[in-house]
Amino acid sequence: MRGKNEPGLCERSWGYEVRAVESGLVLVDRKLWGVGYGAAAHAGSGGILAVGTFVALGASPGADAAAEVPIHLGLGAILLAAGGLFYRVYRHRRDRPESELAGTLVVDTEDGALKDKAGLVLARLEDVRVFARADFAWTRGVAEVVCLRWPGGRRVVFRSTSRTRIASVVAALADAGL
Numbered sequence: 001m002r003g004k005n006e007p008g009l010c011e012r013s014w015g016y017e018v019r020a021v022e023s024g025l026v027l028v029d030r031k032l033w034g035v036g037y038g039a040a041a042h043a044g045s046g047g048i049l050a051v052g053t054f055v056a057l058g059a060s061p062g063a064d065a066a067a068e069v070p071i072h073l074g075l076g077a078i079l080l081a082a083g084g085l086f087y088r089v090y091r092h093r094r095d096r097p098e099s100e101l102a103g104t105l106v107v108d109t110e111d112g113a114l115k116d117k118a119g120l121v122l123a124r125l126e127d128v129r130v131f132a133r134a135d136f137a138w139t140r141g142v143a144e145v146v147c148l149r150w151p152g153g154r155r156v157v158f159r160s161t162s163r164t165r166i167a168s169v170v171a172a173l174a175d176a177g178l
Helices: 033-059 063-095 163-175
Strands: 011-014 016-021 026-028 105-108 113-114 121-124 127-136 143-151 153-160
Touching: 011 063, 011 153, 016 153, 016 163, 026 153, 033 063, 121 163, 143 163, 153 163
Parallel strands: none
Antiparallel strands: 011 016, 016 026, 026 105, 105 113, 113 121, 127 143, 143 153
């Protein structure tokens, strides 16, 4: 993972990156949000289950509590292992070079077009609409997303809990002609 002071980097959050290049902007999606969410949920649940088992065992010593300890510890271990696997995927995606990523969009101000990584024109810039909204699907409104919509397509290009970062990305897109 490159540093925050990388040249051309406008904003970075949760696997989304906005980079300024000579011909416009590059919008990178490393697809980290889902696997990061899975890693945190599984590891957190497994840790709570394992710790809770010992707390319950200490609070009520006896045959009833001791009989369920292997089941709860086993489930906790499985959830912790699943969280570890999710984290490995997360690290792999985070550290991949930008040239290997499939979800990259390019806002080409010289050609006046929104393109994919391969250079295929998805839409003219005048047909692309930018909007920011609360992300109720994943975060129940805690985070906000910046989306691009064009005839025949729509893509989330940035997600963050920081309103300042969201405003910065919307301003960068506006400066690029969107």
